[in-house]
Amino acid sequence: MTAVQPGEVVQDLVGLAGTASRDTEALRPEIFDELARTQRGSGNEIQLTDAIAKRVPHGEVIVRRFSGTRFDCGSKAGFLAANVALGRRQGLIE
Numbered sequence: 001m002t003a004v005q006p007g008e009v010v011q012d013l014v015g016l017a018g019t020a021s022r023d024t025e026a027l028r029p030e031i032f033d034e035l036a037r038t039q040r041g042s043g044n045e046i047q048l049t050d051a052i053a054k055r056v057p058h059g060e061v062i063v064r065r066f067s068g069t070r071f072d073c074g075s076k077a078g079f080l081a082a083n084v085a086l087g088r089r090q091g092l093i094e
Contacts, residue, residue, distance in 0.1 A: 030058075034054050
């Protein structure tokens with residue numbers, strides 16, 4: 001897989017924004033096959049990070065550092081905080 005340049009559209013990527021991991025992921029569709037084979041972990045949940053780690057040897061994982069504010073949108077409080085921050089940034093709320 002080649003590196004994707006900012007603004008470039010790639011048809012075979014699946015995006016996951018706002019997941020509990022540290023960054024936003026753009027994943028190839030093969031990740032779903034890997035998720036199906038991944039054993040359940042903590043809380044009987046299938047861990048996306050475990051599936052991603054298994055794709056590393058296939059050269060399908062490219063990491064890019066993120067700078068900015070991170071919100072855990074998997075929780076109600078994090079989702080609310082993200083929306084408040086967005087509203088403030090857009091001048092919709094003070």
